Amino acid sequence: MTTRTANLLVELFVEELPPKALKTLGEAFGRVLADQLRDQGLVDADAVLTPYASPRRLAAHLSGVRAKADDRAVQLKLMPVAVGLDAQGQPTPALLKKLTSLGVDTSDPAALTARLRRQPDGKAEALFWDSVVAGVTLDVGLQKALDEALRRLPIPKVMTYQLADGWSSVHFVRPAHGLVALHGDQVVPVQALGLTAGRHTHGHRFEAARDPIELPHADAYAETLARDGAVIASFAERRAEIQRQLAQAAARVGGGCRPIEDDALLDEVTALVERPNVLVCQFEETFLEVPQECLILTMKANQKYFPLLDAQGRLTHRFLVVSNITPQDPSAVIAGNERVVRPRLADAKFFYDQDRKRPLESRVLGLAKVVYHNQLGTQGERVERVGAIARAIAARLGDDTLVRQADLAALLAKADLLTDMVGEFPELQGIMGAYYARHDGLDDAVADAIEDHYKPRFAGDDLPRNPVGLCVALADKLETLVGLFGIGSLPTGDKDPYALRRHALGVVRMLIERDLPLDLPALIDAAVPVFGDRIRDPREALTAFFYDRLAVNLREQGYSAQEVDAVLALRPAQLREVPRRLAAVRAFAALPEAPALAAANKRVTNILRKAEAAVQPQVDPARLVEPAEQALHQALQAVQPAADAAYAAGDYTASLQRLAALKAPVDAFFDGVMVNADDAALRANRLGLLAMLHQAMNRVADLSRLAA
Secondary structure, three states, X not given: OOOOEEEEEEEEEEOOOOHHHHHHHHHHHHHHHHHHHHHOOOEOOOOOEEEEEEOOEEEEEEEEEEOEOOOEEEEEEEEEHXXXXXXXXXXXXXXXXXXXXXXXXXXXXXXXXXXXXXXXXXXXXXXXXXXXXXOOEHHHHHHHHHHHHHHOOOOOOOEEEEOOOOOOEEEEOOOEEEEEEEEOOEEOOOEEOOEEOEOEEOOOOOOOOOOOEEOOOXXXXXXXXXXXXXXXXXXXXXXXXXXXXXXXXHHHHOOOOEEOOOHHHHHHHHOOOOOOEEEEEEOOHHHHHOOHHHHHHHHHHHHOOEEEEOOOOOEEEEEEEEEOOOOOOOHHHHHHHHHHHHHHHHHHHHHHHHHOOOOHHHHHHHHHHOEXXXXXXXXXXXXXXXXXXXXXXXXXXXXXXXXXXXXXXHHHOXXXXXXXXXXXXXXXXXXXXXXXHHHOOOOHHHHHHHHHOOOOOOOOOOOOOOHHHHHHHHHHHHHHHHHHHHOOOOOEOOEOOOOHHHHHHHHHHHHHXXXXXXXXXXXXXXXXXXXXOOOOOOHHHHHHHHHHHHHHHHHHOOOOHHHHHHHHOOOOOOHHHHHHHHHHHHHHHOOOOHHHHHHHHHHHHHHHHHOOOOOOOOOOHHHOOOHHHHHHHHHHHHHHHHHHHHHHOOOHHHHHHHHHHHHHHHHHHXXXXXXXXXXXXXXXXXXXXXXXXXXXXOOOOOHHHHOO
C-alpha cells in the first residue's frame, strides 16, 4: 500500500519575539524540524523547506512529507559465534538473553538457529540477526522533531511562565498561545509548550479581517494569513516589501534622495512589523547643524527610523518610518513619530553644543581617572603608551612633521571618551573626536587620524586615510595586542573578548595594503618596552599569532595551504612582500620542473636536519670528485648570481624561475652521489654543497612545502 504524501505546515503562535533574534529563530526552527523528519525517513533529501517568521509566529512549510516512513531492514550484530553457540550448535544462554532483550521469541531454539546468520567479522565469525523495523508514523515522528526543534532554538534569553492550570511552568523565549500542525488538510495531533495542535491561528492585532483564522490546508498558510490576517508571514517577503516601499517613498520625496543602507536595521524592522507601511516624516532643519552621524545614529538606534540622504550622501531633514498599521489618514501616525524624534535630536544637539565649550585637549588629564584594565592601568597610561609607539612608527615612516602629528593625534585619540556625546553614543568614539579637533582648529591630518585610529574595525572596513592615521592605528592595535598577550589574556577557541584576532588582522592589512616598509618583529620590539614591568615578554606568542592570522586570511583569499605554508614558513619580516612571494610561488609551481625540485628540496632539508652538526653553506671545489657533484656546483655558480640579483630587486618570480635550471643537475646528483660518504671530509663537503643549494632555493619561500 502506498503511504500518503502531502505537504506539512507547523506554526507556533507566540507573543512578540525579540526582533534582533527573529530571523535566526525562524531559520533554526525550520531547519531542525526538516532535519529531524528527514532523519526519521518521513521526508526525502530534496524536500523544499519554506521558513516563516513574523513578530508573533515561527512556522515552517515542508514539501512531500509521508504519513508513515518506509519499513527498513536492520542487520544487528549479536556476538561472536564461539560465544553464541555451544559445541552442538545450539544457542547459549548468553545468546538467548541478548535475543530476549531485543523482543525476539526464543521458545523454539531450532527455528531461532535457522534465522541466525553467520559471517566473517575481522578474524572471527559473528552471529547476525536480520529484522524489519516498522517506519515511524508522522504523529510520532513530528512530535519528536518538534520537541527537538524547540529544544535547539538559539534563544537569547528564556522566560518562565505558567499555563492556565496555574501549576505547570513553561520555559520558552516568549509565552506561546497557539500551535498548528497540518499534513495536507489533516491536523497532526502533536503537543508543545502545553498546547495541542489544531488548524486555527491569529492575524494582525488590529487589522485582521477575522479572528481566529482557520487554515484549511498546509499549502494555504501564507495566502490565508495575508488575506484574512493582514500578515506577510515570510520574513524574506516582508523584508523585500519594506525595501520596495522605502525606495518608493524616497522617490516621492525627490531630489535624488535614498534611504540609508543598513542590513541590520532592515532585519530588525522586518522583525517588528507584520504588514509594513512606510511613511515620510520630517524634523526641523536646524538640527542639521549637528554632525549627521549623531542624528543618524539616534534615529536608527533609538527609533528604528530610516534617515534619508540626498544625492551627495548628506543627511536631509526627512526620514522614513515603517509603521505596522495602515490607517486611511496617516497624519496622526506621522505627527506622532515626528513628535517622538524631536527630543532625541534636541538631546544630540545639546550634547554637541556642550562638548564644544571645552577644547578636546582639556579632557586628556581626565583619562587618568578612567580604568582601562586592572593589570594595565588607566586610559591615561594607555594614551602615553600609544603615543610612544606612534612616535617610533612615525620616525620610521617619515620626518619630524609626521612624528609631531602622530604624537598629537595619539594624545587626543581617546579624549572624546569623556564627552557627553560619546557617553550617550559609544559608537561615535573617534568620529566625534575628529569633529571636536576641527572645531579646536587642528588640521585635517590630525583630525582624520583621531577618527581613523580605530580602523579597520571589521572585515572589509576602510583603512586609515593618511600616514598620521596609519601610525596611530598601528600603535593603538599593537599596544592592545602586546599588553593583553603580556598579561596572558589570549583568545581561546571561539572566545575573543578583546577582539585580538581583529586587531592583528588590522595590523596585517595596513602593513600589506598600504605597502609599509616596516618589519613586524621590529614593531613588536618597539611596543614591548613601553609597558615596563607590567607584562611578561609576549614576543614569541604574539609573533606566532600574527603569522597564524595572516595564514587564515590568505587562505580565505583563495591561496592554497601549500602556497601559504611555503611563504610563511620563512616568516618574512616585511609583510608587504607576502603577496609578491605568493605570486612567485604560484608561478614557480606551474613550471614542469617544480615537482622534482620541491621533492629534492624536501630531501635536502631532511638530510641537513639529520646532520650531526650545523652545516655551513660552503664548498671546497678541490674535494668535488664525482662528475655529478661538480656539475651541480657549476650549475649553482651559474644560476645563483642571477637569482640573487632578482631577489634583491624584489622580483621574486624571476628569482624562483632561475632555479628551474637546477632540475637536471640536482636529479643527477641524487642519482650518482653518496652524500654520507665514509670519508668525513668528503661527507662534510657534500653537505656544504647541499646547504648552498638549500640556501639558494629557499630565499623566497620554503619550496619543500610544495612537495606532495
